Amino acid sequence: MTQTITVIRGDGIGPEIMDATLHVLDALKTGLSYEEADAGLVALEKHGDLLPAQTLESIKKNKIALKSPLTTPVGEGFSSINVALRRHFDLYANVRPAISFPNTKSRFADGVDLITVRENTEGAYLSEGQEVSADGETAVSLTRVTRKGSERIVRYAFDLARATGRKKVTLVHKANIIKSTSGLFLKVGREVAAQYPDIECNEMIVDNTCMQLVMRPEQFDIIVTTNLFGDILSDLCAGLVGGLGLAPGANIGTEAAIFEAVHGSAPDIAGQGKANPCALLLAAAQLLDHVGQPENATRLRKAIVATLEAKDSITPDLGGTGNTMGFAKAIASRV
Ligand code: NAI
Numbered sequence: 098m099t100q101t102i103t104v105i106r107g108d109g110i111g112p113e114i115m116d117a118t119l120h121v122l123d124a125l126k127t128g129l130s131y132e133e134a135d136a137g138l139v140a141l142e143k144h145g146d147l148l149p150a151q152t153l154e155s156i157k158k159n160k161i162a163l164k165s166p167l168t169t170p171v172g173e174g175f176s177s178i179n180v181a182l183r184r185h186f187d188l189y190a191n192v193r194p195a196i197s198f199p200n201t202k203s204r205f206a207d208g209v210d211l212i213t214v215r216e217n218t219e220g221a222y223l224s225e226g227q228e229v230s231a232d233g234e235t236a237v238s239l240t241r242v243t244r245k246g247s248e249r250i251v252r253y254a255f256d257l258a259r260a261t262g263r264k265k266v267t268l269v270h271k272a273n274i275i276k277s278t279s280g281l282f283l284k285v286g287r288e289v290a291a292q293y294p295d296i297e298c299n300e301m302i303v304d305n306t307c308m309q310l311v312m313r314p315e316q317f318d319i320i321v322t323t324n325l326f327g328d329i330l331s332d333l334c335a336g337l338v339g340g341l342g343l344a345p346g347a348n349i350g351t352e353a354a355i356f357e358a359v360h361g362s363a364p365d366i367a368g369q370g371k372a373n374p375c376a377l378l379l380a381a382a383q384l385l386d387h388v389g390q391p392e393n394a395t396r397l398r399k400a401i402v403a404t405l406e407a408k409d410s411i412t413p414d415l416g417g418t419g420n421t422m423g424f425a426k427a428i429a430s431r432v
C-alpha cells in the first residue's frame with residue numbers, strides 16, 4: 098500500500114522550497130503520495146480560516162505531514178498556527194538534529210552531530226497561568242512539569258538513541274535551583290535512564306550546557322530537556338552548524354508527526370528563488386526515517402553533503418549564486 102502524507106505548501110518562500118523538496122523526493126522514488134492541504138495566510142484567503150478543519154482531518158488521517166513555514170498575521174488577534182497544531186495533535190517531542198555540513202558559515206566546520214529532543218507541551222510554555230498584577234508591578238507565570246510528560250520525552254530520547262545507533266543521552270536541567278519542576282524532570286529522567294543500560298546517560302545543568310556546546314560540541318549526542326531550555330538550546334545548536342537554512346525539525350506525537358524547517362516564511366526573499374531548500378529537505382529526511390525508509394533518508398543526506406561540498410548551485414545565503422530549484426536539481430542528480 099502506498100503511504101500518503103499531507104503536504105502543506107505554506108506562505109512566503111514555502112511553495113518554492115516545497116516544490117524543490119518534492120522534486121528531490123520524486124528523484125528518490127520514495128513511493129509516497131501527497132495530499133495537499135492549506136494552512137496559514139493562503140488558507141485564510143481561500144477558506145477564511147488559518148487552520149481549516151479539512152487540513153486537520155488530512156493530518157489526522159495520514160498521520161504524517163510535511164509542512165512549509167506559515168505566516169501568522171501579527172496584531173490581529175491570531176494565535177500561532179504552529180502552536181495550535183502542536184496542541185491539537187499533542188506533538189510532545191520536538192526533535193532537532195544539528196549536523197556540521199561543508200562550506201557553510203558555521204562556527205564548526207566539522208564535529209557537530211547531535212539531536213536536541215525538546216519537551217513540547219508543558220514546562221514554562223503554558224497558555225494559562227500568565228498573570229500581571231493590577232498595578233503592573235509584578236508578573237508571575239506558571240511552569241508545570243508532569244511525571245507523564247517527563248517520562249514520555251525522556252523515553253523518546255532513549256528510544257531514538259537506540260533506533261539511530263547513538264550512544265549517549267544528556268539530561269539537561271536546572272534542578273539545583275528550580276527544585277520542583279526541573280527536579281521532577283531530572284528524577285524521572287534518571288528513572289527512565291536506568292531502564293536503558295546500553296545507552297550512556299549523563300546530566301548537565303543548562304547554563305553549563307550552553308558553554309559546553311560552544312566550546313566542545315562534539316561531546317554531545319542526544320540532548321533531552323524541558324520546553325524552554327530545549328527551545329533555547331536547539332537554536333544555539335542551529336547557530337553552531339550554520340543557521341536557519343540548514344535546520345530541520347520534527348514535531349512528533351503518538352497520533353501524528355509534522356516535519357518542517359525551523360525557519361519562517363522569509364517574506365523578504367519570497368518569490369525570488371533565493372530560498373535555501375536544505376532545511377525542508379533535511380526535515381524530509383527525518384520524515385523518511387520516521388516512515389521506515391532510513392536508506393532513502395541516508396541517500397538524501399549524503400546527496401545534500403555532496404552538493405554542498407561541490408558548491409554546486411548553492412543559494413545566496415551560503416555564498417552562492419544559485420536558485421532554489423537549481424539547488425534542488427543539483428541535489429536530485431546525486432541521490
Ligand atoms: P524567517 O526565518 O522567516 O527569516 C529570518 C531571516 O532568515 C530572513 O532574512 C530570511 O530571508 C532568512 N531565511 C529564512 N529562511 C531562509 C532560507 N530557507 N533560505 C535563505 N534565507 C532564509 O523569520 P521571521 O522573519 O522572523 O519570520 C517571518 C514569518 O515566518 C513570520 O510571519 C513568522 O510568524 C513566520 N514563522 C513561521 C514559522 C513556522 O511556520 N514554523 C517559524 C518561524 C517564523
Ligand code: MG
Pocket residue numbers: 328329332
Ligand atoms: Mg524557538
